Amino acid sequence: MTTPKPGHPVRGSTTGRPIMALLDLLGRRWTLRVIWELRDEALTFRALRSRCDDVSPTMLNRRLAELRDAGIVAAEGGYALTGPGLELLQAILPLQRWADDWAARRDRPAAGSGRAP
Amino acid sequence: MTTPKPGHPVRGSTTGRPIMALLDLLGRRWTLRVIWELRDEALTFRALRSRCDDVSPTMLNRRLAELRDAGIVAAEGGYALTGPGLELLQAILPLQRWADDWAARRDRPAAGSGRAP
């Protein structure tokens, strides 16, 4: 499969709008996870694989190729986020907070954040 | 397929950590896109479908079920983001800016943000 690129049609959008290319890229399995696992250190292929619950090397390699292609990840003595990759990470980090709130909300529901009936 | 939930094992992680459930949920095709398309107005099923480049109704319905299940989307006279859904959107909105920078970077590469050769 091809790596989504801004300025080109992608799966689900022919406009070439950059955001569509990005949503296509991030909406692939393991992509978000890989970025997440690289959040605070470079990892070798196998270390990364084990952090990602032993994803098949086929997939990991494909995702890494896409992420390198997009300039999000670099492979210089292990895999690490690039400058732009770190910027992208900034948008992903708050998800942890949201997820924790999500879990709390499920434990004691209907507590303010839900919609009124 | 089942909707990922915090506190339960999900695809690619058995720990039940909320962030893993969220990354599983968002890493499915069309999920990010649906949230994105609902960013500033409620849409009917068919309107949403047409915004998503005529995604198959099978998929849209499945994703909507997952998003409703997760409390991100509500279906009251069309589909719309809930309170938590809007909070989640806040993490996704900056992606547009990132994507635009991405596109600009590709137009004139090696301009500071790339890695040095």
Next chain:
DNA sequence: AGCATATGCTACGCTTTATGTAGCACGTCA
């Protein structure tokens, strides 16, 4: 009433994507 149109949604057959296991070629260090 009769008819057109719009809605949300499901069935079903086919294609694309992901998974799991095995293993290769290379490098390092004893």
Next chain:
DNA sequence: TGACGTGCTACATAAAGCGTAGCATATGCT
């Protein structure tokens, strides 16, 4: 030499996604 770790690929199987068709209900019009 041989035991290990590395990044990566092949290939068969399973899962997810896709496209088209169409149903049941609701609303509005004449």
